[in-house]
Amino acid sequence: MFNVPDVAVFRIEEGVSIHVSPVPECDPGKIRLYVLGTCMGILLLQRGILPLHGSAVAIDGKAYAIVGHSGAGKSTLATVLLNMGFQLLSDDVIPLVLAHDHTAIIFPSYPQQKLWQDSMDKLGMNGDGCQPLFDREQKFAVPVQSRFRHEPMPLGGVFELVCDESGPGIQAVEGLERFHTLLRHTFRRSVMEQMGLMEWHFGMLVRFVNQLPVHRIVRPSSAFTALDLGSLLLQTIRKEKIS
Structure with missing residues (x-):
């Protein structure tokens, strides 16, 4: 779980799910960068990849x-x-x-x-x-x-x-x-x-x-x-x- 100020709180669970709690009116494009980057990297690690x-x-x-x-x-x-x-x-x-x-x-x-x-x-x-x-x-x-x-x-x-x-x-x-x-x-x-x-x-x-x-x-x-x-x-x- 990690927090990006002014963007969202992200939670990655057991290599199967990514949960996003966005800051109000945050641009979805910025959230997407973290989902496809840091979140995906952590999800892969949870899967042993x-x-x-x-x-x-x-x-x-x-x-x-x-x-x-x-x-x-x-x-x-x-x-x-x-x-x-x-x-x-x-x-x-x-x-x-x-x-x-x-x-x-x-x-x-x-x-x-x-x-x-x-x-x-x-x-x-x-x-x-x-x-x-x-x-x-x-x-x-x-x-x-x-x-x-x-x-x-x-x-x-x-x-x-x-x-x-x-x-x-x-x-x-x-x-x-x-x-x-x-x-x-x-x-x-x-x-x-x-x-x-x-x-x-x-x-x-x-x-x-x-x-x-x-x-x-x-x-x-x-x-x-x-x-x-x-x-x-x-x-x-x-x-x-x-x-």
């Missing part, structure tokens, strides 16, 4: 997670891949589970992205049919129904997107740093202790990192390199398949 903060894209029969901090450019890079002909599974919150055979599986969420106006301009998107998010006039909800993957897919790898002027570039993440990468980008991990999930979280991350390739993509903040990074990501995936 690991939520990662990022976008997931279906590429050549597998799903690939692009994780990173807010503003890193995850959705922009995912859009570049969608423009190459691939499909989106999730934007913002990635639901990740272990199947009975211990295969990591990503489940689809809903056919929508959130993109900044600046990214849309640089990608040549005109914004028709896109609605601005509440309180964030320069960020839009972008429907992607025709480029959405509705079926769960095995996770092929994780790409962490970071900003650094040494980029653009890509490098493999090895050893214990792979664990810390997934730890950093678990969605709403600040609630783990309160929910009594610290031990569960540790165990889940150990299982995932033992079977997944992890890479770090570096992009400079002073230049728009999303098109180059999309090509680098795709080359890395296909090179690993050959090897």
Whole structure:
């Protein structure tokens, strides 16, 4: 249960229901942001599903997670891949589970992205049919129904997107740093202790990192390199398949 001043009180119960007690005359769009974000992340945790903060894209029969901090450019890079002909599974919150055979599986969420106006301009998107998010006039909800993957897919790898002027570039993440990468980008991990999930979280991350390739993509903040990074990501995936 949590309270967002001037918005609503939210209660998430047993992984099956989200209750909302809104402040009078609060814009439904703002409530929707929290329902699809924090509330959904907590609901997934209650179900024993690991939520990662990022976008997931279906590429050549597998799903690939692009994780990173807010503003890193995850959705922009995912859009570049969608423009190459691939499909989106999730934007913002990635639901990740272990199947009975211990295969990591990503489940689809809903056919929508959130993109900044600046990214849309640089990608040549005109914004028709896109609605601005509440309180964030320069960020839009972008429907992607025709480029959405509705079926769960095995996770092929994780790409962490970071900003650094040494980029653009890509490098493999090895050893214990792979664990810390997934730890950093678990969605709403600040609630783990309160929910009594610290031990569960540790165990889940150990299982995932033992079977997944992890890479770090570096992009400079002073230049728009999303098109180059999309090509680098795709080359890395296909090179690993050959090897």
